[in-house]
Amino acid sequence: xxxxxxxxxxxxxxxxxxxxxxxxxxxxxxxxxxxxxxxxxxxxxxxxxxxxxxxxxxxxxxxxxxxxxxxxxxxxxxxxxxxxxxxxxxxxxxxxxxxxxxxxxxxxxxxxxxxxxxxxxxxxxxxxxxxxxxxxxxxxxxxxxxxxxxxxxxxxxxxxxxxxxxxxxxxxxxxxxxxxxxxxxxxxxxxxxxxxxxxxxxxxxxxxxxxxxxxxxxxxxxxxxxxxxxxxxxxxxxxxxxxx
Amino acid sequence: xxxxxxxxxxxxxxxxxxxxxxxxxxxxxxxxxxxxxxxxxxxxxxxxxxxxxxxxxxxxxxxxxxxxxxxxxxxxxxxxxxxxxxxxxxxxxxxxxxxxxxxxxxxxxxxxxxxxxxxxxxxxxxxxxxxxxxxxxxxxxxxxxxxxxxxxxxxxxxxxxxxxxxxxxxxxxxxxxxxxxxxxxxxxxxxxxxxxxxxxxxxxxxxxxxxxxxxxxxxxxxxxxxxxxxxxxxxxxxxxxxxx
DNA sequence: ACGACTAGGTCAATAGCGTTGACATAACAG
DNA sequence: CTGTTATGTCAACGCTATTGACCTAGTCGT
Numbered sequence: 215x216x217x218x219x220x221x222x223x224x225x226x227x228x229x230x231x232x233x234x235x236x237x238x239x240x241x242x243x244x245x246x247x248x249x250x251x252x253x254x255x256x257x258x259x260x261x262x263x264x265x266x267x268x269x270x271x272x273x274x275x276x277x278x279x280x281x282x283x284x285x286x287x288x289x290x291x292x293x294x295x296x297x298x299x300x301x302x303x304x305x306x307x308x309x310x311x312x313x314x315x316x317x318x319x320x321x322x323x324x325x326x327x328x329x330x331x332x333x334x335x336x337x338x339x340x341x342x343x344x345x346x347x348x349x350x351x352x353x354x355x356x357x358x359x360x361x362x363x364x365x366x367x368x369x370x371x372x373x374x375x376x377x378x379x380x381x382x383x384x385x386x387x388x389x390x391x392x393x394x395x396x397x398x399x400x401x402x403x404x405x406x407x408x409x410x411x412x413x414x415x416x417x418x419x420x421x422x423x424x425x426x427x428x429x430x431x432x433x434x435x436x437x438x439x440x441x442x443x444x445x446x447x448x449x450x451x452x453x454x455x456x457x458x
Numbered sequence: 459x460x461x462x463x464x465x466x467x468x469x470x471x472x473x474x475x476x477x478x479x480x481x482x483x484x485x486x487x488x489x490x491x492x493x494x495x496x497x498x499x500x501x502x503x504x505x506x507x508x509x510x511x512x513x514x515x516x517x518x519x520x521x522x523x524x525x526x527x528x529x530x531x532x533x534x535x536x537x538x539x540x541x542x543x544x545x546x547x548x549x550x551x552x553x554x555x556x557x558x559x560x561x562x563x564x565x566x567x568x569x570x571x572x573x574x575x576x577x578x579x580x581x582x583x584x585x586x587x588x589x590x591x592x593x594x595x596x597x598x599x600x601x602x603x604x605x606x607x608x609x610x611x612x613x614x615x616x617x618x619x620x621x622x623x624x625x626x627x628x629x630x631x632x633x634x635x636x637x638x639x640x641x642x643x644x645x646x647x648x649x650x651x652x653x654x655x656x657x658x659x660x661x662x663x664x665x666x667x668x669x670x671x672x673x674x675x676x677x678x679x680x681x682x683x684x685x686x687x688x689x690x691x692x693x694x695x696x697x698x699x700x701x702x
Numbered sequence: 703a704c705g706a707c708t709a710g711g712t713c714a715a716t717a718g719c720g721t722t723g724a725c726a727t728a729a730c731a732g
Numbered sequence: 733c734t735g736t737t738a739t740g741t742c743a744a745c746g747c748t749a750t751t752g753a754c755c756t757a758g759t760c761g762t
Contacts, residue, residue, distance in 0.1 A: 259720060
């Protein structure tokens with residue numbers, strides 16, 4: 215099951231000859247453009263090759279597989295998310311800024327985000343992001359274990375809502391969820407589904423509005439009031455709910 | 459772009475002849491089994507047909523396309539999520555119970571959940587769920603607009619974390635994120651990435667633990683203390699963050 | 703009971719997919 | 733100048749979803 219991905223030399227030196235027409239950057243940019251224009255399932259190596267003015271198989275000189283290309287695309291999206299980040303020193307504000315930047319970038323490239331949000335790229339931009347967010351958490355006074363836990367919760371929250379809202383915005387399978395709702399839910403018998411009938415007029419417009427801002431503020435408030443122990447010891451688990 | 463999905467007669471009468479070997483139920487069950495056993499990308503009509511002991515194209519007598527079959531699978535997953543639900547009348551407790559049931563069911567079928575969590579099926583089980591959750595919200599004293607908003611936030615939260623954690627548990631592209639982390643992040647130069655290096659031992663085991671329980675309790679607490687107005691009027695927006 | 707109909711299955715074929723290996727070409731290194 | 737290597741093309745393999753023709757067996761109206 216695609217088990218033996220070798221973690222060898224990440225990419226070998228590529229001395230950029232003069233007659234060269236393709237490049238990793240160009241391929242990644244073109245991939246993102248095609249994904250956004252025609253949907254993620256429309257990104258085929260053949261179409262990508264055609265858009266690049268080359269044969270499809272030329273791409274394999276730069277990426278060993280389509281999946282590796284998608285990881286590079288995902289990392290590019292991360293990079294674009296962070297290029298506007300301006301740290302202020304206020305750690306809560308910086309976290310909010312990061313969350314909003316990532317969320318906005320993901321929704322600006324919704325079809326790419328759907329493919330990218332749940333992937334671990336292991337590439338430079340992702341690594342830089344992890345390093346930075348861990349630094350913010352530790353700088354806020356959390357010890358290592360808490361920094362890790364809160365970093366993971368934070369990035370989970372942002373990515374989860376990004377992926378879901380991006381998916382809701384861009385398919386797949388239908389133009390938009392709103393179509394399915396309008397056609398399917400509007401004609402249900404009111405006596406059998408009284409709650410849907412009573413709230414249908416409220417339901418429809420709300421479908422294109424996200425609950426991410428509310429969830430983010432809840433999370434940040436919880437973080438702000440969480441006990442930070444700096445170098446001190448002492449630990450507690452504030453929620454006893456079982457994991458998994 | 460797959461635009462004209464006709465919302466006609468959902469499915470025509472199917473009088474179940476005697477010599478019949480296939481059925482919608484059997485096809486859906488077998489699809490879920492194949493998805494969980496061999497991954498979502500391994501569900502092809504040919505393999506599904508072989509697993510059913512029939513020709514691949516026989517499935518088209520029951521579902522007009524693979525996508526419609528996937529919607530039926532998604533709805534089946536919703537149905538299985540709720541079959542254990544026992545309402546207690548305590549609306550916060552019922553919401554928690556629903557969230558945990560859906561989340562657990564999604565993680566019990568992680569590869570199916572990845573394909574299903576962001577789809578709007580418009581099928582019976584989904585409709586029943588929407589109706590029920592709206593009823594809980596309205597029964598809690600929220601007016602129609604608030605009930606809708608809180609229902610959407612709630613289902614967003616549950617589905618977003620379900621999808622993300624299911625994806626983290628089941629691929630795609632790699633056996634598990636842990637592999638990528640271990641191989642990629644372990645060997646980074648500590649002077650360049652001090653925060654990753656300092657927290658790496660904490661980071662790795664935390665990767666297979668979700669922040670869903672924490673996020674859920676935060677959300678439910680916020681809901682519990684939210685102003686409910688019963689039949690009264692009056693409206694307020696508690697968070698001024700821009701949507702979209 | 704018989705003829706018409708059709709639900710439900712097979713089979714063959716189409717167009718597209720990712721990927722591989724052989725081949726060509728052109729630029730570079732010694 | 734010669735060998736090597738980076739970069740592209742081309743043909744082919746086995747896979748995919750989907751379609752249309754075809755066949756068969758069971759049901760229905762008379």
